[in-house]
Amino acid sequence: MPGTAGSRGNGVPVDRYVASHASYARAGRSLARGVSSAMKATQAPVPITVSRGAGSRIWDVDGNEYVDFALSFGPMLLGQSPDVVKDAVRGQLDRGIGFGAGNQHEAPLAELLCEVVPSAELVIFSNTGTEAVQAALRVARAATRRSRVVKFRGHYHGWLDSMHVAVPGLPGDGPGTAGQDPLAARQVTICPWNDTRALAAVLADDVAAVIMEPLNINGGCFAPEPGYLEEVRRLTREAGALLIFDEVITGFRVALGGAQELFGVVPDLTVLGKALGSGFPISAVCGSRDVMSVVATGTVAHMGNFNGSPLAAAAGLAGVSHLREHREEVYPRLESAMKVIAGAFERANSEHGLPVRFNHTVGAGFGFVAERPVRGHGDRLLSDAQAYGRFAARLLDKGVFVPARGLWYVSTEHSAEDLARAAEAVLAVAAECTDMSGDDL
Template sequence: MPAPVYTRSRAYRAAARTHLPFGVSSTPRGRQTPVPVVIEEARGVHLTDLDGNRYIDFTLGYGPLLLGHTPDCVQAAVTREMARGLRTATVHRGEAALADLLAECVPSAEQTAFVTTGTEAVQLALRIARAATGRLKIAKFRANYHGWIDNLHIAGAPGHDGPDTIGQDPAASADIVLFDWGDTAQLAALDGSFAAVILEPAAINPGCFAPPPGFLEAVRVITREHGIVLVFDEVITGFRLGLGGAQQRYGVLPDLTVLGKVLGGGLPIGAVAGRRDIMHDVATGRLLHRGTFNGNPLSLAAGFAAVSHLRAHAATLYPRLDAMAGALCAHVNAQAARTGVAACAQPVGSAVQLFAGTRGLNGIGDLAQVDRAATSRLTDALLQRGIYALPRGLMYLGAPHDEADMATTRQALSEALETLRTPPVRQGP
C-alpha cells in the first residue's frame, strides 16, 4: 500500500494559521500528526480528506456520532425542523418532548434543563448543587475531565494537580478538593461541608477504566449520608454505555446527571437531568439558567431522533458494539503478547483505549506506566493505514461500523503495533 500523501492538508494548515490560531477550533485537533488531516466528506463512519485519503472513523466527533455522520433519522429530523424556521431562543415543543423522552430512558432523569455544551452543563450542575445545599466545596477526581472552565480544568495529568493550561485563574478552583478516582478509602474525607461530588462514573477520559467493584456504591452511600449532591458526568457514557448510561449499567443512581455528546445526535447540546427536588430552584426560576442557544430546535430535534432510534434498537445495538469493542481489544492484546510489543487495549462499553509502553494496567493508578509519545506514534501509524483514532489512543465504535471495517482495523492495528519496534525518528533541534 503506497504511503498516503497529505500535500493539500499541509498547505491548508499553513494558510489557515494566518487568521485562525493553531489552524483549528479546538487545540487537540491541531495535534494530529503528521498533520491534522482536513476532512472534506463523511458518510456513515467513512471519511475522505482533502488529498483524497479515506479513513474509517473511530473518533466519531470525539464521541457524539454513535450513529455515524449521516444517520437518516437525524437528517430527516433536522431537515423537517429547518423547514419550520430556526426559532432560536423561542419556546418550542421540542424542549418538553426531549425532556419527556429522557425521563423514560435515563433512570434518574425526573427533570432536564438544556444548555449548549457539556462544559456548560457541568457548571449548571454545580450551581444547582450549591443552591440546593447552601455549601461551596466540590469534590473532583484527578484525571477526570469535566470541560474547559477554570474551576474544574485542573489535575488532568498524573502527578499534576494544578490548572491544565496557562491563562487559568488558580483561585477559581479554591473550593475544589481533589480525590483519586477508584480509591474508596479516600472517600472518608467527604463530610457535610461539600455541596457536590462530581465524577466520570466510568473513567473514559483517563483511559477507559470501569469503576472498581464497590466504588460507585461507596460514593453513593457516603454522599447520601452527608447530604452531598452526587453528580455523574455522563457526557461520554450517556447513551454510549447503554440507553440509561453508566447509572443503568452499574446500578447506582446519582442525584444529577450531566449529559451531552450522543444526546445531541451530532449537534451541539448539553443537559442537566436529575431529581425533581434538587432541580427545584431551576423549576421555580429562582436559580438563573441562561443561554441564548439553550434548547435550540435543531439540536433538540436531532437529539430526539437519535435517542428515539437508540431506544428502538438498544436491545441489539449495545451488545453488538460492546462485543466488537471487546474483540478489538482482544486482538490488540493477543498481537502484543505474540510479538512482544509493549502495548495493550482496554474497553468500557463501545469505547476503547490503546496504550503503548505497558502490557496492561491494573487500574487508573498505573497510568504513569503509559508511554504517551509511543501511544501517539501508534495512532499516527494507524492514520497512515486509514484508521482515524484520537491521537491519545481513544477509539469510539459506532452503529455503522461493520465486520469489513473491523477486519481492516484489526489488520491495520497489527501492522501499527509492529512499527513500535522501530525507535522513533528524532526530529530536528
C-alpha cells in the same frame, strides 16, 4: 491515489496529505494553532481536513478514505450523517432555525430523557458538556446551600477554570493549561478515585457535591471497582452531599440509560452531552424533582441563548428515539465491536512484542503504549503518550482514524469489515515497528 514522490520512511508517500498540509497551513495564518480545539492539534503527521463523512467512514481533502474511530470525539454514536437525524433537522430547517422562544422538540426530548435516564425527573438543556457541568454544580450548591465540590484525579469535566484541574494525562493537581484563574478552583477538593477511605476523609458538612465520571473514559477507560459506586452513593447521602455523574461520554453510549443503568447506581444529578445530539451541540443536566426544583422555581437562573435550540433538540429527539427503539441490538453490537479492537491490541503485544495495551467498555476504549497494564491515573502517567501518538499516525497511514491521545469509539455503523480492517491495521503496524520509542515511528 495522490502521486508518490518522496517518502516518510515507511513507504507512505509524502504527498498523501498534501491538501491537508495546505489547508492546515492556510488555517494557521488566521486561526490560532490552525485548529479550533487543542484535541485536534496533536494529530500526526498533520491535523487532517475532512471533506465529508458517511456511516463509518470519512474522507479527507486529499481523497483518502478512513474508517472513523474518532467519531467527532464521541458524539457520532449513530455514525456520520445518520438519515434519521438529518431528516429531523431538515424538517426543522424548513420551519426555522431559532426563535428566542420555546420550540416543539424541547418538551418531547425532556420527556424522553426522563423515560430512559434513571436519575431524570426534571431536565435543563445547554450546548456543551462544559456548560452543563457548570450548571450542575450551580444547582448542587443552591440545593444544598454549600460550596465545596469533590472531584477525582484524572477525571475530566470540561475546560472552565473551576474544574479544569487534576486532568487526565497530566501530573499534579493544578490547572490543566496556562491562563487559568488560580483562585477559581479554591472550592474544589481533589481525591483519588476508587478509594472510598480517601473520599470519606474529605466529606464534611461544607461539601455540596461529589462529581465523577462513573466510568472514567477520559482518564483511560477505567472501570469502578466492584461496590465502589454503591459505597460512594451511601457516603454522599450520609454526608448530605449530592452525587453528580458526568455522563457526557457514557450517556447513551455504554447503555441507553448510561453508566448508571449499566452499574445500577442512581446519582442525584446527571450531565449528558456528546451522543445526545448525534453531532449537534446540545447537552443536559437532569436529576430528581427535589434537587432540580431550584431551577424550576427560578432560584437558579439557567441562561443560554442557544439552550435547547430547535435544530439541536430535533437531532436529540430523533437520535435518542432511534436508540430506544433499537436498544436490544445496538448495545450488544457495540460491546462486541470493542472486543475485536481489544483482541487486535492483545495480538500485537503477544505475537509481535509491541508494548500496547487497551482498556475497553461498551462502545468505547483507550489505547496506550505501556510495558504493563494501565489500571488507573498513576499507571497512565507512566505510559508513553508520544509513542502512542506515533502509533496513531501509522494507523492513519493505513486508513484508520483514531484520536492521538488514545480514545477509540465505535458506532452503530461500524461493520465487521470495518473492524477487521482496523484489526489488520493494528497488527500491520505492530509487524512494522520493532521499537515503539525508536525512529522507525
